[in-house]
Amino acid sequence: MNEMSACQELTRKDFESNQDVRWCPGCGDYALLEQVKRLLPGLGIPRANFAFISGIGCSSRFPYYLETYGLHGIHGRAPAIASGLKLARPELSVWVVTGDGDSLAIGGNHFIHAMRRNIGLKIILLNNRIYGLTKGQCSPTSEFGKSTKSTPMGNIDRPFSPVSVALGAGAGFVARTIDNDLQHLRQTLKRAAEHPGTAFVEVRQNCVVFNDGANDPINDKDTRNDVRMLLEHGKPLRFGVDGNRGVRIRGFEPEIVTLGENGVTEADLAVHDETSAHGGLAFCLSQFAAPLPLPLGVFRAVEAMPYETLNAGLAEEARRKRGKGTLEQLLSGGHTWNVN
Amino acid sequence: MNKQIPKQDCMPAATVRRVEELDRAIVRFAGDSGDGMQLTGDAFAKIIASGGYDFATRPDYPSEIRAPTGTLFGVSGYQIQFSSHEVFTSGDAPDVLVAMNPAALKTNLADVKRGGAIIVNSSAFTDGNLSKAGYQSNPLEDASLTDYRVYRVDISGLTVRALESLGLPPKEAGRCKNYYALGLVLCLYGRPLDAEEQRIRAKFAGKARIAEANVTALRAGYAYAEACEMFVTTYVVRPGNIKPGVYRSLTGNQAAALGFVTASELAGVPLFLGSYPITPATDILHELAALRHYNVKTFQAEDEIAGICSAIGAAYGGVLGVTSTSGPGMALKTEALGLTAMLELPLVIINVQRAGPSTGLPTKVEQSDLLQAVYGRNGECPVPVIAASSPADCFDCAIEAFRIATKYMTPVILLSDGGIGNAAEPWRIPDLADMAPFEIAFRTDPEGFLPYARDANLARAWVRPGTPGMEHRLGGLEKDFLTGDISHNPLNHQRMVEVRAAKVAGIAREIPPLAISGPREGDLLVVGWGGTYGPIVQACKQAEGAGKSVAHLHLRYLNPLPGDLEETLSRYRKVLVPELNLGQLSRLLRERFLRDVVVLSKVQGKSFTQAEIYDRIMELC
Numbered sequence A: 001m002n003e004m005s006a007c008q009e010l011t012r013k014d015f016e017s018n019q020d021v022r023w024c025p026g027c028g029d030y031a032l033l034e035q036v037k038r039l040l041p042g043l044g045i046p047r048a049n050f051a052f053i054s055g056i057g058c059s060s061r062f063p064y065y066l067e068t069y070g071l072h073g074i075h076g077r078a079p080a081i082a083s084g085l086k087l088a089r090p091e092l093s094v095w096v097v098t099g100d101g102d103s104l105a106i107g108g109n110h111f112i113h114a115m116r117r118n119i120g121l122k123i124i125l126l127n128n129r130i131y132g133l134t135k136g137q138c139s140p141t142s143e144f145g146k147s148t149k150s151t152p153m154g155n156i157d158r159p160f161s162p163v164s165v166a167l168g169a170g171a172g173f174v175a176r177t178i179d180n181d182l183q184h185l186r187q188t189l190k191r192a193a194e195h196p197g198t199a200f201v202e203v204r205q206n207c208v209v210f211n212d213g214a215n216d217p218i219n220d221k222d223t224r225n226d227v228r229m230l231l232e233h234g235k236p237l238r239f240g241v242d243g244n245r246g247v248r249i250r251g252f253e254p255e256i257v258t259l260g261e262n263g264v265t266e267a268d269l270a271v272h273d274e275t276s277a278h279g280g281l282a283f284c285l286s287q288f289a290a291p292l293p294l295p296l297g298v299f300r301a302v303e304a305m306p307y308e309t310l311n312a313g314l315a316e317e318a319r320r321k322r323g324k325g326t327l328e329q330l331l332s333g334g335h336t337w338n339v340n
Numbered sequence B: 001m002n003k004q005i006p007k008q009d010c011m012p013a014a015t016v017r018r019v020e021e022l023d024r025a026i027v028r029f030a031g032d033s034g035d036g037m038q039l040t041g042d043a044f045a046k047i048i049a050s051g052g053y054d055f056a057t058r059p060d061y062p063s064e065i066r067a068p069t070g071t072l073f074g075v076s077g078y079q080i081q082f083s084s085h086e087v088f089t090s091g092d093a094p095d096v097l098v099a100m101n102p103a104a105l106k107t108n109l110a111d112v113k114r115g116g117a118i119i120v121n122s123s124a125f126t127d128g129n130l131s132k133a134g135y136q137s138n139p140l141e142d143a144s145l146t147d148y149r150v151y152r153v154d155i156s157g158l159t160v161r162a163l164e165s166l167g168l169p170p171k172e173a174g175r176c177k178n179y180y181a182l183g184l185v186l187c188l189y190g191r192p193l194d195a196e197e198q199r200i201r202a203k204f205a206g207k208a209r210i211a212e213a214n215v216t217a218l219r220a221g222y223a224y225a226e227a228c229e230m231f232v233t234t235y236v237v238r239p240g241n242i243k244p245g246v247y248r249s250l251t252g253n254q255a256a257a258l259g260f261v262t263a264s265e266l267a268g269v270p271l272f273l274g275s276y277p278i279t280p281a282t283d284i285l286h287e288l289a290a291l292r293h294y295n296v297k298t299f300q301a302e303d304e305i306a307g308i309c310s311a312i313g314a315a316y317g318g319v320l321g322v323t324s325t326s327g328p329g330m331a332l333k334t335e336a337l338g339l340t341a342m343l344e345l346p347l348v349i350i351n352v353q354r355a356g357p358s359t360g361l362p363t364k365v366e367q368s369d370l371l372q373a374v375y376g377r378n379g380e381c382p383v384p385v386i387a388a389s390s391p392a393d394c395f396d397c398a399i400e401a402f403r404i405a406t407k408y409m410t411p412v413i414l415l416s417d418g419g420i421g422n423a424a425e426p427w428r429i430p431d432l433a434d435m436a437p438f439e440i441a442f443r444t445d446p447e448g449f450l451p452y453a454r455d456a457n458l459a460r461a462w463v464r465p466g467t468p469g470m471e472h473r474l475g476g477l478e479k480d481f482l483t484g485d486i487s488h489n490p491l492n493h494q495r496m497v498e499v500r501a502a503k504v505a506g507i508a509r510e511i512p513p514l515a516i517s518g519p520r521e522g523d524l525l526v527v528g529w530g531g532t533y534g535p536i537v538q539a540c541k542q543a544e545g546a547g548k549s550v551a552h553l554h555l556r557y558l559n560p561l562p563g564d565l566e567e568t569l570s571r572y573r574k575v576l577v578p579e580l581n582l583g584q585l586s587r588l589l590r591e592r593f594l595r596d597v598v599v600l601s602k603v604q605g606k607s608f609t610q611a612e613i614y615d616r617i618m619e620l621c
Ligand code: SF4
Pocket: A022, A023, A024, A026, A027, A028, A029, A058, A059, A128, A132, A133, A206, A207, A208, A209, A210
């Protein structure tokens, strides 16, 4: 079986590992697992060329449940492990599955550097805004004032937005999606998979045990369109159950407007541009908080030469200038002298 | 020569010049950290090397990049011992000290051999500099230097004057004074200038004016010393009777880098270094970053943890992963090191030890990370540990570390230290034909593959991602003995802990029989490890010369310890263990063999002097 036919024949089933999945029943992580299993066969990559790397936390059990190469690392360090793997073996498709505690608290440093370096990693962050595996402490994305086991009197840590952090660190591809909008989840993952360089996807995920219902407002089919907004490149920022609301930006300030009221037309709305070089609108969107709708979709998709390509270029240049090094040259280089 | 030579500065005045033959010589250059003393010492070492001598060097510099000029803590020094015989250390007491300012004189004087020569840059002995160095009165004028032969030379002024015709601004001209000083010392030892002139021109290619200025300063220094007959006696050290061959000079860090690449070339497997800058290990990153025309990738990570984790990722990808660091960085890498032991992937961690704890003395030497290397992880987590004994030995140890790592699928800690890491010695370039082949086999056969099934060495198979049909998961959670699947089974955990320990312990089988220099049994065995090799060898030789029965054993393998070590120790009435810590190897020996040993400990940021070890030997036998 040659490689191409090996890929063409792949199905969702081929990516199912023989391990029992140990997430709590109803956990949002199942949705990601399912969509990844559906996505991978269609990417034209042999199964053996996928590697999934994770850190610690509920989300980080992910690699065990997928029949690919996988490494379950240590807390927060998955991007660093994955970076080494991708640099050593650029031909592999390397994915990182992480959580809000894993990559924004203990692994914050590796996270921001993965974003800025643009190594071709696909990084999926399952954001349930709580610590699950250690049973319910606040995380860097938990709401201000939230009462958790470690913050019985209310959280006085101010949360930050993973999308803002990624954009601030210079990531080229940044998106947000949600566990139970399967269509959106799959589309977003596909876009990430196709992006050269680092691609970052925040998945709003429901932890049924420690933070159940945190995403209800953005999930409830009847009301969700009043509190969330789907981003589409080149399209005006519109939302609302009736689709008649939108976001206008005055100066640097976004505001909600209703089409048809006070003479507002679609032409007054801001238009999403995920390819904008400076990404100002993307960052503005990443800071949206109620009453502004929560944006879902691709915030930014700007291509730049991936790190591993630049790295290969350095080696080529070194060889062009100095020739491919030999062991003999290596040992006898530098200042030498003879002793007779 | 029609230059005006200000004779009044030449002291002591010379009448008849003698040339004396020496067996060995020790020279130290000392000055402000901005005076270029490391460069001068390095240039001198190259000239000495070309003369066919054996030598050893010791750079000693402050941790501040440019400490305030003239201060005691800003003094930078470089010592070299060279000889016609084997040289093991940079020597204890310098025969010649070049002191570029009062602070350099003050901090180094106590080391200089009584009756030794001190060449001072007299113009730097201003009131301001004297007070910065804490001198109440000018040592050049009071009686404090009467035990030494002092040569007062206005090095700064003479350099500027020598360069007058080149039209350089005085400040720039003044910067060449280190080459002037080098010229003086070369005259003292009758060494030729031409090779150094060529090196200067090559180094400053494209900056002809600076090259010319430095060459002129070098020549002027030499000519000055010769013309004013500055030295009553000049010296020749007879060229060495060292083993014939082609040599180059290597520091321990350079040698380690070369060793890693050699392992990669011999095995035909690429090398990946993940590293974060840290003194005194950073040169390994520099060396490897310059070798991208080999199968070498270097990655300057965002921190120490990412340094090792990226190397783990690379090792998982099937390349030779290495991470370089020093003590504090080693502490940060600890968790990831445990992960590597659990994943059973090959990885080399080189710790160029420095004085601790915490930030400690970043540029100074110590051997105090041994117990950290052997024990410092959570859980039962044995890791092989080897230590390099000299700059050149770092080369062999780097290859050996990868051999063990790949054969046993384990992380290996290679201990070096700031002393041997930065010190240079001649290295005889090995013959390629003499190098043992290095074979690495990746498993590609999916038939019957179980990720944690083991071979006769208890090593599991190394499988490169991308190999069809062998997809599997690794992780830090305890795993099933064969499948590698997560397992919380109590008996399985015990079995896995024991098999990981047995695997590392089993490395002892291939450690070569211990090589002891000196009597096979007797009164005293001196057991050393790592960078203290030089002073121990010399002290033992000296004691032997004094008629003592003393043997020396230097350990490369520290975990596991060699199988014949216990029996070896038992053949001697006393065992002396000199260590640059409070007795860490001593503790291991006592613990493993229930054998008492005498500790000779030193934690001053400096290696042992020969005399310190010799004196202790003489007290014991
Ligand atoms: S604790 Fe929460 S995040 Fe973890 S598996 Fe259960 S539901 Fe999922």
